[in-house]
Amino acid sequence: MPVRADELPETAVPSPPAGQMIIGRFDQPPPYAITRPRGSDSWLFTWTTGGAGLLRQGAAEATAASGDLVVLGPGVPQHYRVRPGAGNWAFWWAHCQARPSWAAWLRPYETADLLYAVPRAPGGIRERVDAAFRRMLADARWTGEGAPPARAAPESVPDGEVAVAHGTAARELALCSLEEVVLLAAARAEPRRTGTDPRIRRAEDLIAADPGAPHTVASLAERVSLSPSRFAHLFTEQLGHSPMRALLHARLLHAARLLEATELPVERVAAASGFGSPFHFSRVFRQRYGVPPGAYRNGLRDGG
CATH class of the missing domain: 2.60.120.280 (Regulatory protein AraC)
Known part of the structure; x- marks a missing residue:
């Protein structure tokens, strides 16, 4: 007792x-x-x-x-x-x-x-x-x-x-x-997805903490002590999408937040979010949010 x-x-x-x-x-x-x-x-x-x-x-x-x-x-x-x-x-x-x-x-x-x-x-x-x-x-x-x-x-x-x-x-x-x-x-x-391999959760954390970093499957796998092929397989199996798809989503979310909260030019938002080409950034941003980056920011200002 x-x-x-x-x-x-x-x-x-x-x-x-x-x-x-x-x-x-x-x-x-x-x-x-x-x-x-x-x-x-x-x-x-x-x-x-x-x-x-x-x-x-x-x-x-x-x-x-x-x-x-x-x-x-x-x-x-x-x-x-x-x-x-x-x-x-x-x-x-x-x-x-x-x-x-x-x-x-x-x-x-x-x-x-x-x-x-x-x-x-x-x-x-x-x-x-x-x-x-x-x-x-x-x-x-x-x-x-x-x-x-x-x-x-x-x-x-x-x-x-x-x-x-x-x-x-x-x-x-x-x-x-x-x-x-x-x-x-x-x-x-912090809340975690139950049943997920802790190494995969660690990789998620690395992506979320700095989405603009030059992450690759190989670099993330090295950080969590897995081979690239095993890491990619586990990540996709447990989360339902590939590591690079998760990275793209994290970068686009990071970019959206920068557009919402700062006056940085679109080119700098792209670079800060890990996109090497402003044109590629605008294309994938539009695919994700339905409008290009500049229109997304203007819509917020207009109360849209």
């Missing part, structure tokens, strides 16, 4: 006020532990950089190792500590009120009782998240005059460093950095 946080014997620690934004970095040995029998008034975000932690909230439990983001929502009994057997727990933490828009990103990772355990992030994302926390710490100390303090170097943030974002601008800047952390760590939970 899971141990409930409010049944644990450690001395209770009060939570920060709901409206405050507090950021810190700890590197704690055993027996470091925090217990809040009535939960916290604010959200707690933890990002582990070394050692291991154990976090419990209500009946939910999560371990945290390097590269793990664990979030505890407010109002539920909570307890967290150095994981038994670990020599330490090094982690960034932030107490604040979460922005409502973050709920959709965190929801796929909820285990129970408002405990969200986001699985280990790959190396490149870890570097970005670490940098975001260091920027958060610096921005929390901004007075609103001059430039915000420089972000600290990774090796220069001591254990026990804590900052409270007192000013509105400092708090909003710190929240923006925390939002970056949530997006970087949790973006892998």
